[in-house]
Amino acid sequence: MTERRILRISGSDTREFLQGLVTNDIAKLDRGLVYAALLTPQGKYLADFFLKAEGEDVLLDVAEELGDMLMQRLTMYKLRADVKIETTGLHLHRGQGEGPQDALPDPRSVALGWRAYRDEPQKEASDTDWDAVRVAEMVPETGIELTPDSFILEMGFERLDGVDFRKGCYVGQEVTARMKHKTELRKGLARVTVEGTAEPGTEIEADGKAAGTLLTRAGDQALAYLRFDRAKGPMKAGEATVTWAAEAHNS
Numbered sequence: 001m002t003e004r005r006i007l008r009i010s011g012s013d014t015r016e017f018l019q020g021l022v023t024n025d026i027a028k029l030d031r032g033l034v035y036a037a038l039l040t041p042q043g044k045y046l047a048d049f050f051l052k053a054e055g056e057d058v059l060l061d062v063a064e065e066l067g068d069m070l071m072q073r074l075t076m077y078k079l080r081a082d083v084k085i086e087t088t089g090l091h092l093h094r095g096q097g098e099g100p101q102d103a104l105p106d107p108r109s110v111a112l113g114w115r116a117y118r119d120e121p122q123k124e125a126s127d128t129d130w131d132a133v134r135v136a137e138m139v140p141e142t143g144i145e146l147t148p149d150s151f152i153l154e155m156g157f158e159r160l161d162g163v164d165f166r167k168g169c170y171v172g173q174e175v176t177a178r179m180k181h182k183t184e185l186r187k188g189l190a191r192v193t194v195e196g197t198a199e200p201g202t203e204i205e206a207d208g209k210a211a212g213t214l215l216t217r218a219g220d221q222a223l224a225y226l227r228f229d230r231a232k233g234p235m236k237a238g239e240a241t242v243t244w245a246a247e248a249h250n251s
Helices: 014-019 026-031 064-078 130-137 173-180 246-250
Strands: 004-010 034-039 045-054 057-063 084-087 091-095 114-118 187-195 203-206 209-218 221-227 235-237 240-244
Touching (some): 004 064, 004 091, 014 026, 014 057, 026 034, 057 114, 064 084, 187 209, 209 235, 221 240
Antiparallel strands (some): 004 057, 004 084, 034 045, 091 114, 187 221, 187 240, 203 209, 203 235, 209 221, 235 240
8 A cells, every 4th residue: 555644734824725726626625535636737747635624724645755745846835825734643544344433435436445544553454455446446546547747637537526627726727627628538547458467567559559558457457548549459568468448438
């Protein structure tokens, strides 16, 4: 499981500050966890994270590998706002089924269970194969599917309740809105079937042309970044055969 860093954002301007930066509506904090991203002004991915209201403060749950960058970026945007950003000593706990009293459901998918934030590390790790769940639910992971080249709509953020199109301006909003109102995305995250040996990162080819990249794999199922116009019929990823069911993607 990806190591996480839990930040605390406090101060009288906290919610207004976040509302002008992130892809989702901060008003949703009053209903539970909020999944969101911070983008570049050009609309590309910088970081994805969960936000949780804690009194007047907001906890931010992000992959450890992005923690320093995100703190620097938020501090850069802070200017004169009454906002303080600091690392907490809290630890993420995760599980499936009915969560404990302090847990909140993962907003991306019911199958991803619950998340809670506690002073002590989680002693008994969940025996859930989270990669298999992610593949089944087509949920991208920080640093694997989600990279600095990613556009969040290609990565399924609308389906995963990670973006709000009614909330108003945020960094990268113009590009994201333009992609939303295009006729159809030409590239994006898809679940594929893989027969044979192929490592994550292997290029996928269709009729000798580049058609995408194989990403997280769980058994014979995998996530892939595909060019939808070329992903027809059996494709190759190294020695493996890759197939994509477009109707499942569109359902």
